[in-house]
Amino acid sequence: MIKPFTKDKKLPKWYFSILICSMIMMLLNCDDDGYNKNKSDANYIYSAVLLAQSAKPVTVIPAVLEENLPQPAMNTAEVTIGDTKYTKTMGVCRGNLGANGNDNIMVAGNDASLPSFYLHKVDFTATNVFLSAAATFVFNVDMPTGGGYDPASTCEAKIIENSATIYDLQVKNCAVDKILGAVTPATNTISFRVRCTKGL
Numbered sequence: 539m540i541k542p543f544t545k546d547k548k549l550p551k552w553y554f555s556i557l558i559c560s561m562i563m564m565l566l567n568c569d570d571d572g573y574n575k576n577k578s579d580a581n582y583i584y585s586a587v588l589l590a591q592s593a594k595p596v597t598v599i600p601a602v603l604e605e606n607l608p609q610p611a612m613n614t615a616e617v618t619i620g621d622t623k624y625t626k627t628m629g630v631c632r633g634n635l636g637a638n639g640n641d642n643i644m645v646a647g648n649d650a651s652l653p654s655f656y657l658h659k660v661d662f663t664a665t666n667v668f669l670s671a672a673a674t675f676v677f678n679v680d681m682p683t684g685g686g687y688d689p690a691s692t693c694e695a696k697i698i699e700n701s702a703t704i705y706d707l708q709v710k711n712c713a714v715d716k717i718l719g720a721v722t723p724a725t726n727t728i729s730f731r732v733r734c735t736k737g738l
Contacts, residue, residue, distance in 0.1 A: 606698060606731070607708050607730075609731070610733050611733070612735060613734045614628060614733065614734075615655050615732035616732075618730065619679065620724070626654075628738065629649060630642050630646065632736060632738060641659075642656075642660060643734055644658070652680055652681060653679045654678075654679055654686075655679055655732070656677065658676040659673070660674075665697065667695040669689050669693040669709060670689055670692050677709075684721070687715065687717060687721065687725070687728060690714055691713065695709040696708050698731070699733075704733065704734070704735060705732075705733070707732055711727045712728050
């Protein structure tokens with residue numbers, strides 16, 4: 539004895555596909571007062587329905603996660619200005635520790651070599667960081683040929699590590715403009731990753 543379908547026993551999806559295709563074929567091939575539908579058109583429609591039913595679902599592959607910039611040595615910043623890469627040794631990774639927004643990450647005060655690297659008004663407790671030219675996380679570099687760069691508006695940064703002793707921050711392709719006068723090399727982007735010991 540065949541048991542009727544219950545809520546727990548549903549008809550398979552292919553059953554409905556065959557049923558729909560059969561109904562379409564009957565409607566397209568039936569005669570109505572001597573008028574015969576074009577069977578060639580019916581075959582095309584039937585084939586299209588079968589292809590649609592048998593087509594595999596499109597798999598959307600997520601974009602590859604953007605890789606981090608290479609990790610610099612401790613207390614070092616790897617800076618790319620335009621197409622030129624520089625390595626700067628950090629002499630400061632602190633400020634008024636505990637007074638959020640008043641810390642600094644920058645080259646030592648006696649480092650006169652250029653380009654320079656400055657992050658002022660750093661808040662080590664912040665989780666969403668945007669570099670700016672005059673608010674918090676104030677970023678600027680001075681170039682060897684004179685002049686310097688800072689963000690044209692704001693640039694989103696990524697905190698890679700923020701532990702009790704280490705701070706690791708990167709920014710990619712920060713849109714910058716010149717602070718003063720002509721600057722060489724001329725550029726409109728700066729990327730960097732800085733890793734330093736808190737309290738340096």
